[in-house]
Amino acid sequence: MLNKVNGKSKMLRIWRCRSPLFIALTLSLMPRAWAANAPLDLETDPHQVVSQASLLPSLQKPEGLRPCCAFGHDLRAELKGVPVPFYRLDNIVESHQLGTHRYNDSVIRGLTSMVGGGSEKNGILYTTQGGFIDTAHVRDSMDMTYWIASQLLQHQGSAFRVSLSNELARREIVVRPYQVPSDHQKAFSLVVWTAARVAFDLAAWHEIAQWYGFESVPGFSEGVSAFSPEDLYSNLLGVRLAAALLLQGEGRDLTHYNSRATDIITQALDQLGAVSKQNTAQQFDRLDGQWWDSQRRVPNKWLVRQRNYLTDNARRPTPIPGEPSANHELALPEQVAGVTLDDVAVLELLPVKASQQLPAFTEKLTREDFQRLAEQAETEDAQQRPALKAE
Numbered sequence: 230m231l232n233k234v235n236g237k238s239k240m241l242r243i244w245r246c247r248s249p250l251f252i253a254l255t256l257s258l259m260p261r262a263w264a265a266n267a268p269l270d271l272e273t274d275p276h277q278v279v280s281q282a283s284l285l286p287s288l289q290k291p292e293g294l295r296p297c298c299a300f301g302h303d304l305r306a307e308l309k310g311v312p313v314p315f316y317r318l319d320n321i322v323e324s325h326q327l328g329t330h331r332y333n334d335s336v337i338r339g340l341t342s343m344v345g346g347g348s349e350k351n352g353i354l355y356t357t358q359g360g361f362i363d364t365a366h367v368r369d370s371m372d373m374t375y376w377i378a379s380q381l382l383q384h385q386g387s388a389f390r391v392s393l394s395n396e397l398a399r400r401e402i403v404v405r406p407y408q409v410p411s412d413h414q415k416a417f418s419l420v421v422w423t424a425a426r427v428a429f430d431l432a433a434w435h436e437i438a439q440w441y442g443f444e445s446v447p448g449f450s451e452g453v454s455a456f457s458p459e460d461l462y463s464n465l466l467g468v469r470l471a472a473a474l475l476l477q478g479e480g481r482d483l484t485h486y487n488s489r490a491t492d493i494i495t496q497a498l499d500q501l502g503a504v505s506k507q508n509t510a511q512q513f514d515r516l517d518g519q520w521w522d523s524q525r526r527v528p529n530k531w532l533v534r535q536r537n538y539l540t541d542n543a544r545r546p547t548p549i550p551g552e553p554s555a556n557h558e559l560a561l562p563e564q565v566a567g568v569t570l571d572d573v574a575v576l577e578l579l580p581v582k583a584s585q586q587l588p589a590f591t592e593k594l595t596r597e598d599f600q601r602l603a604e605q606a607e608t609e610d611a612q613q614r615p616a617l618k619a620e
Contacts, residue, residue, distance in 0.1 A: 269496050270473060273543075273558045275422075281478025282417035285379040288483070291333045291372050292394060293445065294435070295365040297460070298353050299453050300533045301521040302513045312526060321510055322352035324503035327364060330490035332372050332483055353459060355509040357502030360546030360555040361459035362466065364494065370428050370467030371474075371490055377402065378424035378475055381574065385409045385416065393431075396438040397586055398578035398594065402427055407573050415566035421475045422565050423573045425468040426542060429561065430576040430596050432464035433540040437599060440606045442586045452530035456606065458520060458537045458547035465544060465559050470497055501557065512549075519550065524618050531615055538607040540599040 270277040298304075298320035306313040328350040351365040380391055380402075386409040393400040410416045435443075440455035454460070470493050474480055479489040504512075517523045520535035537547040543560035563570060578594035588605065590598070 269493065269500055271469070271497060271500055271557070271559070274560050275469065275472065275562060277473055277476050279414035279418050279476050281476075282413045283478040283481045285375070285382050285475075285480050286482055287383075288376045288379045289333055290393070291369070291376055294369050295334055295349075295351055297351070297363050297365040297454060297457075299521075299527050300353070300361070300457050300459065300535075301517070301523060302353075302510055303523075304532070305526045307526040307529065318527065320352040321506050321513075322350055322354050322364060323506050324354060324495050324498035326350060327491070327494060330368060330371075330487050330494065332375065332487055332490075334368070334372075353509070354498065354506075355504050355512045356498060357504065357552075357554055358557040359462065359466065359501035360549055360552070361509075361512075362498060362501070362503075363457075363459050363463040366432070366460055366463035367467040367470065367494060368490075370432055370464040371471040371494075373428040373431060374421075374424045374468045374471035375475065375480055375486060377427050377574075378421050378471075378480070380404075381420045381424055382417075385420065395581055395583065396435060397441055397443045397581075397583045398438075399581050400431065400434070401577050401579060402574055403577050404574045405572060407568060410566045410568070412566070418476065419565045419568055419570070419573065421472050422562050423570045425472045426561050426570050427574050427576055428468045428471070429461075429464055429542045430599075432467075433461060433542075433596075433599055434576065434578060436460060436540070437602050437606070441602075443583075450528050450530065453528045453532050456536035456538050456603070457533055458535050461537065461540070462544055462546050462559070465542060465561070466497065468561065469559055470494065512552075516550070518617055522617060534614070534617070536607070536610065538603040540596075540603050 298318070302319065302321050304318040304320065306316045306318065329348040331348050334347070334349055349368070351363075351368065353361055353363050355361055377391075381404065384404065386407055387404070388406045389404050391402040391404070393402070410419060436456050439451040442450075442452075444451055470490070474486065474489050474493060477489075480486050513521070516535075518534075521533055522531060525532040535547065543558065545556050545558045549555050575595060580590065580593075584590070587594075588602065594602075
């Protein structure tokens with residue numbers, strides 16, 4: 230279902246021409262929890278329809294993101310410019326060794342997982358068709374989509390606002406009154422895809438806020454992570470996976486969601502061509518000096534040399550030198566059941582004191598402002614990027 234060629238999917242054509250025996254053997258090798266379900270929809274434009282519209286539980290608002298990884302591997306660290314001795318961060322993971330998903334995994338549990346504890350194992354892996362994927366970004370966007378969908382479902386058709394913690398601006402999800410489709414499946418699909426779009430916008434804003442100086446922990450710069458080449462593609466994959474789960478009725482309770490999320494992340498990564506830990510390391514090493522600088526230490530901003538400043542929710546992986554097949558496009562719908570999703574809910578950023586770190590604005594920022602802010606960041610980075618140190 231990946232890699233569109235002449236408007237059609239190469240893999241889909243291959244699948245259709247295989248014998249029943251081939252299909253049976255392939256299904257037998259799929260993770261058991263998903264073997265009986267329809268193949269995961271990772272087409273560029275989602276075509277999955279609601280198989281089971283269900284109620285969603287009351288969920289705790291996700292606050293704080295899982296710790297994600299700077300691009301590169303076997304990373305060293307420094308604290309206020311002083312090298313931290315004997316510290317190396319092995320941030321490479323494999324698709325079948327990601328542990329158990331846990332909704333709204335806290336920062337503390339996330340940090341624990343980075344040193345081998347906790348139920349989740351997060352990091353970066355390489356896929357032949359989706360490039361590098363950061364599983365922390367995938368999981369965060371899945372959980373945010375789930376939570377936003379639960380909010381929309383509780384107030385279908387009604388106008389309301391939901392406030393989130395500040396990130397250089399006051400983040401508010403603005404829900405507008407709309408006509409709820411009489412068909413329950415269409416109404417549920419409308420909720421799910423609206424939640425996916427808003428969740429992706431939250432991820433895109435986070436990249437912008439990081440570049441302009443937002444710090445989750447005061448005093449610890451996050452500039453090294455801003456617009457990292459794998460980040461927003463990973464977030465887009467996450468909202469797509471959450472939508473797939475919810476449309477299949479897998480969000481009816483938190484335990485069920487966690488179990489199915491664990492399975493679908495692995496399935497999606499395998500479908501995108503996940504490689505071994507060793508092969509991911511080889512890809513990192515090949516890009517040392519182009520996409521990252523192994524001579525620098527976390528959190529030095531210029532450890533990451535390649536960034537992706539695009540903020541659109543229709544995107545391909547950042548083009549990787551020598552890997553033309555890593556170009557599978559993913560997108561989100563703009564309309565469902567004849568309703569424009571932006572007429573249902575949007576993200577607004579309102580000025581607060583910390584907004585002084587952003588280019589001046591008075592009333593609010595929305596998705597329409599994101600690319601302008603990102604392009605300004607790109608211009609400044611191009612002027613300030615240091616030359617690569619010789620090894």
